[in-house]
Amino acid sequence: EAQVTQNPRYLITVTGKKLTVTCSQNMNHEYMSWYRQDPGLGLRQIYYSMNVEVTDKGDVPEGYKVSRKEKRNFPLILESPSPNQTSLYFCASREQGNLMNTEAFFGQGTRLTVV
Amino acid sequence: GESVGLHLPTLSVQEGDNSIINCAYSNSASDYFIWYKQESGKGPQFIIDIRSNMDKRQGQRVTVLLNKTVKHLSLQIAATQPGDSAVYFCAEKPLGRYSTLTFGKGTMLLVSP
Numbered sequence: 300e301a302q303v304t305q306n307p308r309y310l311i312t313v314t315g316k317k318l319t320v321t322c323s324q325n326m327n328h329e330y331m332s333w334y335r336q337d338p339g340l341g342l343r344q345i346y347y348s349m350n351v352e353v354t355d356k357g358d359v360p361e362g363y364k365v366s367r368k369e370k371r372n373f374p375l376i377l378e379s380p381s382p383n384q385t386s387l388y389f390c391a392s393r394e395q396g397n398l399m400n401t402e403a404f405f406g407q408g409t410r411l412t413v414v
Numbered sequence: 415g416e417s418v419g420l421h422l423p424t425l426s427v428q429e430g431d432n433s434i435i436n437c438a439y440s441n442s443a444s445d446y447f448i449w450y451k452q453e454s455g456k457g458p459q460f461i462i463d464i465r466s467n468m469d470k471r472q473g474q475r476v477t478v479l480l481n482k483t484v485k486h487l488s489l490q491i492a493a494t495q496p497g498d499s500a501v502y503f504c505a506e507k508p509l510g511r512y513s514t515l516t517f518g519k520g521t522m523l524l525v526s527p
Contacts, residue, residue: 342517389457401448405457
């Protein structure tokens, strides 16, 4: 089954304690991205990756890092989480290869609370 | 935790009615538009897309209409069912392999049996 898998689904942590949210896709997609979703603000892109070892900032990259060492994995790293990073996070992937491509596959989400 | 459905405009319909959800987009350079459905506790799910050289596209029970003159997009759902209850949002982007999406804030659709 084609899917994007995120872990963990729920996480409560304390300010300043480094954490990683993992994302894995089994569709051999080149493009992967991370979004955060906040009430009243909708989905906003944090980082994206067009291929292995190629990453770039989205609209709200501050406080986040990513890496893309393998095609299937795209972890999101919060080196020193702060309460304003409390949010619902989604990983997404898409095919490349044609102009009408879009994030067609989203993970189930990770609800992060930073206290 | 707080639901992403809070603070959203809501459309309430009866089962069997047709639903129309509207979206105003902002970037006149956008060439490609997508509708997503997000059920409670799940990630967004792709529904249908349309390119700017079209003004209408139909899928199964869904139709997307695009009016570029007024930068308006709508999603029509025929014979709405309780399973259609979700948050719906549009997204826009310029054509291109690596261009990024801009998402609307969404509309909550509530379908009563």
